[in-house]
Amino acid sequence: MLVLVVDSSTPAVTAAVVEVSADGVAVRASRCTVDARAHGELLAPQVDAVLADVDARPADLAAIVAGLGPGPFTGLRVGLVTAATMGQVLGIPTYGVCSLDGIGHPAAAGEPVLAASDARRREVYWAVYDGAGERVAGPDVAAPAVVAERARDLAVTVAVGDGAHRYADVLGLPVREEPRYPDPLALARLAAERIRAGAPGDPLTPLYLRRPDAVAATGHKPVLP
Known part of the structure; x- marks a missing residue:
């Protein structure tokens, strides 16, 4: 089964096509660009690119795996909206995995x-x-x-x-060089059991963990003195 993996919870914008079989999970194509300000501009072209790399169409996908965060509001929404929209249009399940x-x-x-x-x-x-x-x-x-x-x-x-x-x-800890950002193979492996079982898809609820910077005004200042 071909599965699309997307994650936009960090500055790394990631899209990959993996193959999930009874024997394991293997990456067929992957793209990752680190740019904290361009999630919306980068993700859709990267999805198109990885599908083209394996000569596949969106209709060939059996499921979509998305990183749920935690992550900043704007970037994280890009990946989750993309995954949810594609899942709904294609009629395939979407599975969420904590990006960490x-x-x-x-x-x-x-x-x-x-x-x-x-x-x-x-x-x-x-x-x-x-x-x-x-x-x-x-x-x-x-x-x-x-x-x-x-x-x-x-x-x-x-x-x-x-x-x-x-x-x-x-x-104060030794730091390994990799992985620095969510690994699409790891995300797919963590969802593989659900994919193989044909489990119902997830609602892809983002893990924001804190309130947004922008909040609605609670009142109006008087215009006249």
């Missing part, structure tokens, strides 16, 4: 690992995974110093993700 799982799960190799992505405002989105790649804490958002304390409590020995790179001095 796409960083922390493949990085776990017998030791606890912290996955952290940049949340701006001097904070990180974070989660902790045990040696088998199972999430044991998070996802959440906090200042790097707070995350460092939680990581010590959970005996974390290594960190991954662009947030870990940015705040390595505060986290």
